[in-house]
Structures are given as structure tokens and as C-alpha cells.
Amino acid sequence: xxxxxxxxxxxxxxxxxxxxxxxxxxxxxxxxxxxxxxxxxxxxxxxxxxxxxxxxxxxxxxxxxxxxxxxxxxxxxxxxxxxxxxxxxxxxxxxxxxxxxxxxxxxxxxxxxxxxxxxxxxxxxxxxxxxxxxxxxxxxxxxxxxxxxxxxxxxxxxxxx
Numbered sequence: 001x002x003x004x005x006x007x008x009x010x011x012x013x014x015x016x017x018x019x020x021x022x023x024x025x026x027x028x029x030x031x032x033x034x035x036x037x038x039x040x041x042x043x044x045x046x047x048x049x050x051x052x053x054x055x056x057x058x059x060x061x062x063x064x065x066x067x068x069x070x071x072x073x074x075x076x077x078x079x080x081x082x083x084x085x086x087x088x089x090x091x092x093x094x095x096x097x098x099x100x101x102x103x104x105x106x107x108x109x110x111x112x113x114x115x116x117x118x119x120x121x122x123x124x125x126x127x128x129x130x131x132x133x134x135x136x137x138x139x140x141x142x143x144x145x146x147x148x149x150x151x152x153x154x155x156x157x158x159x160x161x
Contacts, residue, residue: 002099004127011046012092012126017058019088020081025062029075030084034111036069038091043102047095079115086122087114093126109133 045051121129
């Protein structure tokens, strides 16, 4: 796990702002925007931290997404600005601290699930919110836990033989 630092904060705030701005800037539903964003080339640039070496602004990110996917008017349900900011922030925090790609994080938890958790979790520290989400989904919280889990599986298999 990576320690949350200044770079992580910059990335989280940027992604939160982009998600929040998407309500007014895009004509797709919030879920479609999130899916496109999380699987985009620009998300990979956020994952690697390369975007920190550029002067790109949140508003410029929309142009990159349209370049990659084209215009879309699919879907109509828009989340609130607060929900979108929090979802963007949480996705980036998860990706940054757990060193997972945006696409991996998106596969673990979908926007609908995060939206349902917004009221209960939005005032929590992001690390606590992510730990609770992972715990509820049965995912290991850290590498040590994962190794223990894998060892137990191996041990049970060996006993069975």
C-alpha cells in the first residue's frame, strides 16, 4: 500500500473536480461518464501520476475523453455534485493508495454502489470508507491479509489430499 501524500491529494482533488464538473459539461448520465472515464487513457495517466508533469486542467480532461470515445448523449440520470465529487475522490484515493488501476477499482465497486454508500460514508476518512467497502465485499484489505487467505486455501487443499 502506498502512503497518501501531496501527489495523491492533488490527483484526488483533480478527479473529484472532473467528476463534479461532468454534470454540467457532459450530456451522458453520470454512470456512463464514470465508466468511460475510469477506462480512459486519461485515467491511466492519473494512475501512473504522469498527469502531474503536465499543465492539464480538469476542463481539458473532457476534451480527451471525447477524443477517445466520441460524443454521447446516452443515459439521463445525473448524480448530485456532492455525490460526483466524492465518488471521483474515493475512486482515485482507492487507486492511489492500493496501487490499482482505475479499471481494476471500477471492477471492484460500481458507481451505483458508491452512490448508495454516499450518505453513510462521505464524512468518513477515505481510507476508512474504502476499508469498510472492501470488508463488506469480502476483499482483503492489505497484502498481509491476502497472503494469509491464500495460505489458508493452500493448507486446506493440502490437507484434503
